[in-house]
Amino acid sequence: MTLAIEAEGLTKTFGETRAVDGIDLAVKPGTVYGVLGPNGAGKTTTIRMLATLLLPNAGSARVLGHDIVAEADVVRGLVSLTGQFASVDEELTGRENLLLLGRLLGFSRGPAGERADELLEAFGLTDAAERLVSTYSGGMRRRLDIASSIVVTPDLLFLDEPTTGLDPRSRNQVWEIVRVLVAAGTTVLLTTQYLDEADQLADRIAIIDHGHIIAEGTSAELKASVGSGALHVRLHDAGARPEAERVLAVTLGVSVERDADPAALTARGATPDRIALGLAELVNAGLTVEEFALGQPSLDEVFLSLTGHPAEPQDDDDNEEDAA
Amino acid sequence: MTATDVSTTVERSVDAATLRAALSTHARPPRPGRGSASVTFAWRAMRKIRHVPMQLFDVTAFPIMFTLIFTFLFGGALAGSPRDYLQYLLPGILVMTVTMITVYTGMALNTDVTKGVFDRFRSLAIWRPAVLAGMMLADTVRYTMAALVVIVLGVVLGFRPDGGPLGVLAALALIVLFSVALSWVWSSIGLRLQSPETVMQASMTVLFPLTFASNVFVDPDTMPGWLQAFVNVNPITHLTTASRELMHGHMDSGAIGWVLLWSAALTLVFAPLTMRLYSAER
Numbered sequence: 001m002t003l004a005i006e007a008e009g010l011t012k013t014f015g016e017t018r019a020v021d022g023i024d025l026a027v028k029p030g031t032v033y034g035v036l037g038p039n040g041a042g043k044t045t046t047i048r049m050l051a052t053l054l055l056p057n058a059g060s061a062r063v064l065g066h067d068i069v070a071e072a073d074v075v076r077g078l079v080s081l082t083g084q085f086a087s088v089d090e091e092l093t094g095r096e097n098l099l100l101l102g103r104l105l106g107f108s109r110g111p112a113g114e115r116a117d118e119l120l121e122a123f124g125l126t127d128a129a130e131r132l133v134s135t136y137s138g139g140m141r142r143r144l145d146i147a148s149s150i151v152v153t154p155d156l157l158f159l160d161e162p163t164t165g166l167d168p169r170s171r172n173q174v175w176e177i178v179r180v181l182v183a184a185g186t187t188v189l190l191t192t193q194y195l196d197e198a199d200q201l202a203d204r205i206a207i208i209d210h211g212h213i214i215a216e217g218t219s220a221e222l223k224a225s226v227g228s229g230a231l232h233v234r235l236h237d238a239g240a241r242p243e244a245e246r247v248l249a250v251t252l253g254v255s256v257e258r259d260a261d262p263a264a265l266t267a268r269g270a271t272p273d274r275i276a277l278g279l280a281e282l283v284n285a286g287l288t289v290e291e292f293a294l295g296q297p298s299l300d301e302v303f304l305s306l307t308g309h310p311a312e313p314q315d316d317d318d319n320e321e322d323a324a
Numbered sequence: 325m326t327a328t329d330v331s332t333t334v335e336r337s338v339d340a341a342t343l344r345a346a347l348s349t350h351a352r353p354p355r356p357g358r359g360s361a362s363v364t365f366a367w368r369a370m371r372k373i374r375h376v377p378m379q380l381f382d383v384t385a386f387p388i389m390f391t392l393i394f395t396f397l398f399g400g401a402l403a404g405s406p407r408d409y410l411q412y413l414l415p416g417i418l419v420m421t422v423t424m425i426t427v428y429t430g431m432a433l434n435t436d437v438t439k440g441v442f443d444r445f446r447s448l449a450i451w452r453p454a455v456l457a458g459m460m461l462a463d464t465v466r467y468t469m470a471a472l473v474v475i476v477l478g479v480v481l482g483f484r485p486d487g488g489p490l491g492v493l494a495a496l497a498l499i500v501l502f503s504v505a506l507s508w509v510w511s512s513i514g515l516r517l518q519s520p521e522t523v524m525q526a527s528m529t530v531l532f533p534l535t536f537a538s539n540v541f542v543d544p545d546t547m548p549g550w551l552q553a554f555v556n557v558n559p560i561t562h563l564t565t566a567s568r569e570l571m572h573g574h575m576d577s578g579a580i581g582w583v584l585l586w587s588a589a590l591t592l593v594f595a596p597l598t599m600r601l602y603s604a605e606r
Binding site for chain 2 (some may be wrong): 052088113180
């Protein structure tokens with residue numbers, strides 16, 4: 001079986017900055033592959049190389065069996081790219097945007113128009129079809145952007161941070177679109193800064209930092225490697241905090257932090273079993289728990305655990321990602 | 325964003341069933357030809373003029389103002405009567421109008437690059453120069469439209485070219501030819517600079533002195549020698565002289581020769597440069 005994406009030692013430098021530093025990827029066809037990392041980690045650069053917009057300095061990659069450098073033109077015919085900043089034309093209407101793409105992909109006038117109407121309907125944009133895109137909301141723009149990418153259904157779709165800056169409802173819509181696309185047989189490579197997005201959509205996830213892949217696997221594998229999420233406890237009586245802290249530290253076997261809230265504690269890295277026991281021990285000790293919550297490991301926690309540094313934007317190559 | 329309130333009322337959810345149907349129905353058509361792709365990009369530019377006609381007229385408004393001010397305020401003093409001066413001024417205003425709107429080419433290109441639309445075009449399997457070819461095609465139409473506005477205004481005010489329609493047409497052709505060549509300069513600048521505004525500033529910094537230190541408004545005979553030296557090598561002067569003479573029924577082959585030479589030179593230097601900057605990574 002030909003892999004949808006096969007990259008070996010893919011590297012891109014901008015001046016002194018190694019934006020992407022030897023990345024290996026193997027993406028099976030018909031799956032969603034998530035590339036997770038903070039701003040400036042090299043996600044966009046990786047996608048731009050795979051979509052033939054940038055030439056790698058070293059390493060090689062084959063997309064759907066074709067070399068991204070030697071057979072760039074073939075690759076372009078098989079993939080679609082939805083960039084980080086909605087790559088739609090703001091000074092045209094939604095329908096005109098789709099007509100434009102339809103014509104550029106080789107449809108004649110009539111079929112291009114039919115295809116545009118069909119996609120507008122499918123993406124819930126029929127009522128806004130004749131409006132200039134500059135009047136669209138962020139979610140509508142994103143949907144039009146994705147619609148533009150599937151005027152001809154691609155074999156492989158690159159989605160660069162498809163939900164960054166979207167409200168929760170629009171985000172859910174984009175997720176739904178991705179699921180339908182994959183069910184229809186398209187392979188999707190998506191980048192994201194959000195662990196839950198990768199968790200929701202991706203079959204496999206690569207975590208990328210400073211141009212390196214620092215972890216790869218299914219969502220479950222990655223979470224297991226990081227340990228479970230954080231336990232947040234809020235006590236009825238702030239005075240009982242030192243006692244609660246001691247009980248939790250003993251039962252959970254991890255360090256317990258005091259939150260800014262004088263009655264709250266946070267414990268990271270404990271297993272769910274231990275957490276259940278810990279809560280029971282608090283009750284046994286006569287400490288009233290007013291509320292508790294279990295957080296999924298956040299991207300920050302995954303990063304902290306894997307790299308020892310927080311997932312903050314890396315300023316040095318941030319500019320490159322923005323300039324794209 | 326003000327549009328948000330409007331859009332929420334229009335916004336509907338994505339329909340999974342329709343989406344599934346939309347995904348399964350179409351096969352991949354054959355790739356478009358070079359001509360077809362170029363015409364599609366020209367269509368795109370023409371639609372934009374229709375949606376935002378200002379890009380044609382805010383730059384035209386300025387020369388119209390100049391025509392009115394110069395004709396009626398200074399015309400009598402400069403040429404004996406406003407009407408006589410208009411015969412001299414109008415071809416110059418025409419040159420000024422069309423050369424000034426060439427900067428929009430660079431701005432439009434820069435907007436495409438900074439907004440990310442270019443990434444999509446570059447990731448398509450199309451003949452790459454089609455984007456630029458289409459742009460130049462649309463520019464030709466845009467320049468002709470702007471020129472017609474100025475000519476009609478002139479005729480209304482009393483401009484009566486001795487060369488007749490044929491002379492005007494010849495002058496128009498020469499102006500459009502030079503302007504398309506000049507557009508390549510702004511398009512290469514547009515691909516290099518950071519924002520449409522800086523492109524506008526850079527272009528105007530070049531164009532303003534070129535337009536004013538020329539024979540667009542007055543005969544350079546009374547200017548100081550150093551200024552005359554510049555005016556006489558300024559391509560805008562050659563273009564104005566050639567157009568003025570053509571419109572009034574004379575053929576100044578020297579000036580026409582210079583214009584053709586400048587057009588060829590600008591195209592030969594800046595068209596390949598634009599092409600290279602366009603294909604370059606960013």
